[in-house]
Amino acid sequence: MDGMDVQTDAPVLTVTEKAAGRVRSVAEREGRPAAYLRVRVVAGGCDGFTYELALEDERLDGDQVIEAHGLGVLVDGRSAPILQGSILEFNDSMLGGGLKVYNPQAVHECTCGKSFAI
Numbered sequence: 001m002d003g004m005d006v007q008t009d010a011p012v013l014t015v016t017e018k019a020a021g022r023v024r025s026v027a028e029r030e031g032r033p034a035a036y037l038r039v040r041v042v043a044g045g046c047d048g049f050t051y052e053l054a055l056e057d058e059r060l061d062g063d064q065v066i067e068a069h070g071l072g073v074l075v076d077g078r079s080a081p082i083l084q085g086s087i088l089e090f091n092d093s094m095l096g097g098g099l100k101v102y103n104p105q106a107v108h109e110c111t112c113g114k115s116f117a118i
Helices: 017-029
Strands: 013-015 036-043 049-056 064-068 071-075 086-091 098-102 115-117
Touching: 013 064, 013 071, 017 049, 017 071, 017 086, 017 098
Parallel strands: 013 086, 036 071
Antiparallel strands: 036 049, 049 115, 064 071, 086 098
16 A cells, blocks of 8 residues: 555645635636636745646546535645645735645745745
8 A cells, every 4th residue: 555545534625715715706707717726736946846726627537626615626646645634725915915725744835935845
């Protein structure tokens, strides 16, 4: 058994109502009200990993779909273990505000707030 089969009670990703509302409003403004939000972890950045968030119109094989406050969020199989237990929040008051992933597995986060290490 490899480490990817570990099951926990925590959802892969929790999306706050404020974050879901923000993404839905952006999707509607782009004329894509049914679009999903894809949250992906990719190698790169100052600390080793960064998050990519993008609107997508279709899900791919192997995607997990998280339904949150009227928004469908897609997470691929490679990103899911790294995102496990994370929260997607929207904060318009913080410097460089916007969507932010709070990941309990991140042991260090770059001061730019865009990359992290696990």
